[in-house]
Amino acid sequence: MRIATWNVNSVTVRLERLLAWLESSGTDVLCLQELKCDLDAFPAEALRAAGYEAAVHADGRWNGVAVLSRVGLDDVTHGLPGCPEYDGVAERRAVAATCGGVRVWSVYVPNGREVGHPHYTYKLEWLGALRTSVAADAAGARPFAVLGDFNVAPEDTDVWDITVFEGATHVTEAERAALAALRATGLTDVVPRPLKYDRPFTYWDYRQLGFPKNRGMRIDLVYGNQAFASSVKDAYVDREERKGKGASDHAPVVIDLDV
């Protein structure tokens, strides 16, 4: 089974690329983030015609997540149980489903904006709610993974130049501690291989030639439990999809599972 996660930065703008990528990659289950549309605007018909069912949890202008599957889509959970609100809103940043015997969460962790900003506190609380929500599945025998845009670089080497990130979000001790607490439920960071250069970055800023200069970050992560991680046959970042006009600023992370 081929499982992937991809922050598409607007499923509306990316639809043509998304359909082409699903076909060329042969992906069975795809976790999407940053749909940037509401439920009515989600391209369910086009995806169904391509053979994929969809579990969608979408906000409208921001956020929005989905799980696409052509190997079954059961027991859908819309939203993270007990997730904190921001400005009184429970943002739509998580959706789960069971696909072909594998349980997956597609998550879009809050950005945090700046250290000390209310959004940063919200980010840490959100990661805490994620930990609580996945603990039982993480410890279970069924293959299980949390996939998505975590907006945290786990190690200094997961950003192109750590000195540029002095005092910035995405690399702080508190954010990394929240990831460590999440892993402590029984999850392993399934690190993909890069198809070029030495580090498996998954995001490159649109500005200042970030992609050509490989000024990237590894913030799109796959955290799998023991049954999932032990079934991984291959994992890579499809940086080809970051190329050209009309690309998302994130590349898909692809996992091949022997299940």
Add this chain to the structure above:
DNA sequence: ATGACTTGGTTACCAAGA
């Protein structure tokens, strides 16, 4: 030059992303 792209909406500017 306290920004340098891209997206969708309170559209001919703005917030947000990371």
